[in-house]
Amino acid sequence: MIRLTILLLFCLASLTHLSATASTTPPVTIPMTELPTDDDYDNKDYRRRTPPRPVMLTVDFDTKSMTLTNGIDPAEITAYEIRDTAGQPLYVFSDDTSFVTTLSTLPPEEYQIIISFPSSSFSGYFNLY
Numbered sequence: 001m002i003r004l005t006i007l008l009l010f011c012l013a014s015l016t017h018l019s020a021t022a023s024t025t026p027p028v029t030i031p032m033t034e035l036p037t038d039d040d041y042d043n044k045d046y047r048r049r050t051p052p053r054p055v056m057l058t059v060d061f062d063t064k065s066m067t068l069t070n071g072i073d074p075a076e077i078t079a080y081e082i083r084d085t086a087g088q089p090l091y092v093f094s095d096d097t098s099f100v101t102t103l104s105t106l107p108p109e110e111y112q113i114i115i116s117f118p119s120s121s122f123s124g125y126f127n128l129y
Helices: 002-018 038-042 096-105
Strands: 028-034 055-060 065-068 079-083 089-093 110-116 121-127
Touching (some): 028 110, 055 096, 055 121, 065 096, 089 096
Antiparallel strands (some): 028 121, 079 089, 079 110
């Protein structure tokens, strides 16, 4: 059910991006999932009763800014990564303005976005058409 919801949100974000006008680009929302850490392997028997709330990354190309939902403080972000679909790093940034600016100038393809924090990372996919 969660995967279906994430897929639906991803499709809606892609459609929103496609319907952009020439003068302004509307903000794009990307569903993010938490990547496993080394600590997760130590706690492999631990199971959650309910799935965690989804984290959504909203990128505003006009203001060159981004926001995260779920009470995540952007000041704690240590790195912003853009990867190709094979998982190979293309760009790594330490500030959100450079990240958003570069993301808006990439050629039309699918990209993986990774937002890193001191103790965790979140990943999502973004389609440029």
